[in-house]
Amino acid sequence: QVQLVQSGAEVKKPGSSVKVSxxxxxxxxxxxxxxWVRQAPGQGLEWMGGIVPLFVKANYARKFQDRxxxxxxxxxxxxxxxxxxxxxxxxxxxxxxxxxxxxxFSPEDDWGQGTLVTVSS
Amino acid sequence: DIQMTQSPSSLSAxxxxxxxxxxxxxxxxxxxLKWFQQKPGKAPRLLIYAASTLQSGVPSRFRGSGSGTDxxxxxxxxxxxxxxxxxxxxxxxxxxxxxQGTKVEIK
Numbered sequence: 001q002v003q004l005v006q007s008g009a010e011v012k013k014p015g016s017s018v019k020v021s022x023x024x025x026x027x028x029x030x031x032x033x034x035x036w037v038r039q040a041p042g043q044g045l046e047w048m049g050g051i052v053p054l055f056v057k058a059n060y061a062r063k064f065q066d067r068x069x070x071x072x073x074x075x076x077x078x079x080x081x082x083x084x085x086x087x088x089x090x091x092x093x094x095x096x097x098x099x100x101x102x103x104x105f106s107p108e109d110d111w112g113q114g115t116l117v118t119v120s121s
Numbered sequence: 122d123i124q125m126t127q128s129p130s131s132l133s134a135x136x137x138x139x140x141x142x143x144x145x146x147x148x149x150x151x152x153x154l155k156w157f158q159q160k161p162g163k164a165p166r167l168l169i170y171a172a173s174t175l176q177s178g179v180p181s182r183f184r185g186s187g188s189g190t191d192x193x194x195x196x197x198x199x200x201x202x203x204x205x206x207x208x209x210x211x212x213x214x215x216x217x218x219x220x221q222g223t224k225v226e227i228k
Contacts, residue, residue, distance in 0.1 A: 043222075044221040045222070047216055061216040062122075104213075104216075105217065107157075109167035112164065
């Protein structure tokens with residue numbers, strides 16, 4: 001059984017960065033994709049990017065690609081999402097999720113619990 | 122990017138009702154369509170993949186159908202635990218995208 005456990009809530013100032021972690025237990029971390037999905041308050045789900053740890057290179061949504069960095073540490077089976085140059089509208093819950101094999105990092109049924117990131121001056 | 126448009130944005134229904142949510146893609150996505158259920162403060166839960174295949178453990182009252190650009194999620198007899206928000210999601214092309222969600226509320 002696969003479990004994804006994310007780091008705790010963060011409060012950040014505009015212009016700063018945030019790094020959220022996602023510890024994966026079970027499964028085969030190196031060859032299974034991890035995606036990051038954002039949900040602004042009261043809004044829908046927004047895919048940010050994904051990574052297969054073994055391949056190192058992440059894939060990003062165009063909207064985020066100049067501000068987001070997704071990485072993975074095979075030794076600790078932990079994935080990370082760092083978002084820089086934070087804006088007020090980056091406030092929301094950030095989820096990690098295991099992905100299917102479609103090649104496009106589409107989430108499946110194993111998700112982290114979500115991490116609330118609040119951007120406030 | 123492929124746009125996914127759900128309707129309605131919200132609906133009110135009673136326990137036992139049959140409800141249908143629609144999802145339209147801005148271009149053909151074959152059957153690369155998933156449905157997720159999300160309850161407040163929780164992560165999404167996968168209900169249906171490949172447009173019509175029920176995820177393991179999901180009750181048979183949930184049914185997905187469609188291909189190309191038009192898809193539906195039907196709940197045949199709404200149960201108290203089904204009051205939630207439902208999201209459609211395409212994995213046909215990059216970037217993968219979601220619909221805006223449909224909130225199902227108790228009448």
